[in-house]
Amino acid sequence: AKSMGRHTYCIFQPGMGDEVRQRRSLEKDLSDAIYEEQFELHFQPRVDLKTRKINSYEALIRWNHPEKGLISPGDFIPVAEGSGQIVQIGKWVLEAALRASASAISRHRISINVSPVQFRDKDFVDDIRQAIAGAGIPPERLEIEITETTLIEDDSRALSILTVLKEIGVKIALDDFGVGYSSLGYLSRFPFDSIKIDRSFVHEAGRNASSRAIVETVVRLGRALNMRIVAEGVEDTDTLLMLRECGCDEVQGYLLGRPQPVAHLVRAVEPEIMK
Numbered sequence: 001a002k003s004m005g006r007h008t009y010c011i012f013q014p015g016m017g018d019e020v021r022q023r024r025s026l027e028k029d030l031s032d033a034i035y036e037e038q039f040e041l042h043f044q045p046r047v048d049l050k051t052r053k054i055n056s057y058e059a060l061i062r063w064n065h066p067e068k069g070l071i072s073p074g075d076f077i078p079v080a081e082g083s084g085q086i087v088q089i090g091k092w093v094l095e096a097a098l099r100a101s102a103s104a105i106s107r108h109r110i111s112i113n114v115s116p117v118q119f120r121d122k123d124f125v126d127d128i129r130q131a132i133a134g135a136g137i138p139p140e141r142l143e144i145e146i147t148e149t150t151l152i153e154d155d156s157r158a159l160s161i162l163t164v165l166k167e168i169g170v171k172i173a174l175d176d177f178g179v180g181y182s183s184l185g186y187l188s189r190f191p192f193d194s195i196k197i198d199r200s201f202v203h204e205a206g207r208n209a210s211s212r213a214i215v216e217t218v219v220r221l222g223r224a225l226n227m228r229i230v231a232e233g234v235e236d237t238d239t240l241l242m243l244r245e246c247g248c249d250e251v252q253g254y255l256l257g258r259p260q261p262v263a264h265l266v267r268a269v270e271p272e273i274m275k
């Protein structure tokens, strides 16, 4: 049986593959983590290339495992999606991110990553409404980042949910753009405020002409659709200068700031590189 509750036990059958065993054990640890609040959020700045100021932070979850130490989301989010635990974890992220926005990093918008599984949950919109009301912040201070997978599963339902969120005032970003297979026409059907170019393109764009052409095309697309273009994974100055030259709106990456716990963020101090 799946170990969803805190007091259920996972029985390992002989012959069960190592992979299955590992996943089960992670699921069990995750249900403890949910109850014991072993998660924390780190925040990474997103910088406006025109004003040269931080205009928002992306919240990125970390799991502080009692024995294994810090586990990165790439290692446990897929497990939590498979078991459905991501719905509870996502609620925690939403509330913790808005608490942070209401306090230490006030004035800045916070983006949270939303899993397709969480998006599909029937309470998703209500949870967002409640969290915003609970934190007492304007809805515009929250942005959700979704990927193409979320749209493809049921695009008419996705459209109606995004439309409701948009009416509430929540901002919407399309994450990891370029690695999926959206057609441009498909993109224009959804009310995105911003499009985040995947870091695999951004990474090469300072040196490689064809990656640069892709970035330039996406920037033009953003202009045409009236959506802001964000480049993620900016690690060096060459790339930053190139992005500025081709009219990209915002940048995010190690060059501008690594994800950090909220206590480490220096308020309203712009990254050195932008001066």
Ligand code: C2E
Residues within 6 Å of the ligand: 044, 059, 060, 061, 072, 073, 074, 077, 090, 093, 112, 113, 114, 115, 175, 176, 199, 232, 233, 234, 235, 252, 253, 254, 255, 259
């Ligand atoms: P993502 O949404 O594409 O987030 C960007 C990832 O790139 C983060 O990894 C971030 O730390 C990393 N990154 C930022 N700048 C740079 C850079 O300059 N160079 C490089 N090489 N990497 C950079 P992280 O924090 O390990 O998160 C990985 C993925 O896990 C995220 O990818 C997102 O899909 C997922 N994730 C993170 N937090 C959450 C969450 O709260 N909920 C959900 N559902 N997914 C999350």
Ligand code: CA
Residues within 6 Å of the ligand: 058, 113, 145, 175
């Ligand atoms: Ca993201």
Ligand code: CA
Residues within 6 Å of the ligand: 175, 176, 196, 198, 199, 232
């Ligand atoms: Ca991404």
Ligand code: CA
Residues within 6 Å of the ligand: 175, 176
């Ligand atoms: Ca991602």
